[in-house]
Amino acid sequence: MTQTDNLAAMLDIMCPLSISVDQDGRIRRVGPTLQKLRPDEPMPGRLLFDFFEIRRPRNNSNLARVLTQPGERLDLRFLDAPRTELKGVVAPSPDGEGAVINLSFGISVLDAVRDYSLTSADFPVTDLTIEMLYLVEAKSAAMEASRKLNLRLRGAMIAAEEQAFTDTLTGLRNRRALDVMVQRLIDSRTRFSLMQLDLDFFKQVNDTLGHAAGDHVLQCIAEIMHEETRESDIIARVGGDEFVIVLNGLVEKHRLSMIARKLISRISKPIPYGGAKCRVSASIGTVRAPETGFVDIDLILHQADLALYAAKRSGRATHVFYSSDMDDRQAPMGAPVRPARVELDRPARRKRS
Known part of the structure; x- marks a missing residue:
């Protein structure tokens, strides 16, 4: 092996990113890692300018002079993609016929490792x-x-x-979830309506057919409420047979009345359980969140409860909107109250078989 071959082997080990050029910039030898960056384009015999743009020094028209300057710094960039940038330092050949340029990736090393799938074997161990x-x-x-x-x-x-946040029996939201979600609507100043629904005669189902039948009825009622509302609405079970429906962005009375009537009509139909039929109905009280003024979740629920109380007093299976004059007629169930003027939504009664 000649001295030139020994030098080339040493450079391949210690400077695998180096490149040797003659005084005209023609590539004589290229390190194995540098050639790996362009595996399909053999570099020896080609000009440096065929592969690289010299970005530093800016005035590089006299490349031969640059190659004679020991320690001259070069910034190179590949002409084609990926346009990896390399930093180099010039070491003139002892014979004065060219130079060795030792290159490195600098801060672009992580991109180079990713782009070229480089490993530790592509770098000097030091x-x-x-x-x-x-x-x-x-x-x-x-x-x-x-x-x-x-x-x-x-x-x-x-x-x-x-x-x-979930009621385990029905899969609906629970009271905790209801408080959080309604508060979000209030904080975002979103208009909404709140229906409070209570089942009539539910206790009779439990007493005559057992709690398993009552659970089945509650699950069927939950499914009906899902079918009659939108995905954006909130349905919560807040008590044994008490539910709340929050209708997001819906405050038109005729649409609310239509939803309530459908719910009352469907819930009033017998629900099969085993060989028996469970018969319940629903009373609903509705309050619309005010467009302006103070809105509080406890106040909204209280007003819905008053409307529901009025629906119960009016004969059950009825829908009533809250009105401000209901505030003066609060009384526990069973206590005498003066007649209330309420707006009823009552579906036509059907004869039960």
């Missing part, structure tokens, strides 16, 4: 790039583990929150 790559890999592994852990924790938190 290059600090190897240490940095190890750190980057360790950091990436730690971040990925942290991301997966955060996803699991978030999933567990969402599941726990969903469970805390």
Whole structure:
């Protein structure tokens, strides 16, 4: 092996990103890592300008002079994509017929590793790039583990929150969820209406057919309410046989009346259970959130409760809108009250078989 061959072998080991050029800029030898960046384009015999744009020094018209300056710094960039940038330093050949340019990726090393699938074998063992790559890999592994852990924790938190906000029997929202969701509507100044629905004669179902029949009735009622409302609406079970429906953005009385009548009509139909038929009906009180002025969730629920109380007093299976004069007629069920002037939505009664 000649001295030239020995020098080339040494450069391949210690400077795999180096390139040797003659005084005219023609490539004589290229390091294995640098050639790996353009595996389908052999560089030896080609001009430096066939592959690279010289960005520094800016005035590089006299390349021969640049190549004779020991320690001259070069900034190169590939002409074709990916346009990787390289930094280099010039070491003139002892024979004065060219130079060796030792290159590095600088801060673009991570992009280069990604773009060219480089490994530790493509760098000198003494290059600090190897240490940095190890750190980057360790950091990436730690971040990925942290991301997966955060996803699991978030999933567990969402599941726990969903469970805390859900009525286990019907799958509807519970009172806690209702408070949170209605408060969001209030805070965002969104108009809405709230229906409070109470089942009539539900106790008789439990007393005569048992609690399993009562649970079945509640689940059927929940399904009916889902079918008669929109996905954007909120349905909550707030008591044994008490429900609240929050209709997001809906305040028109004729549409609210239509929804209430459909609910009352469907709920009034017998619900089969085993060989028996469970018969209940529904009374509904509705309040529309005011367009202006103070809105409070407890006040809205209280007003809906007054409207529901009026519906019960008016014969059950009835829908009543809240009106401000109801505030003066609060009384516990069974206590004598003066007759209330209420607006009724009562579907035509059907004869029960």
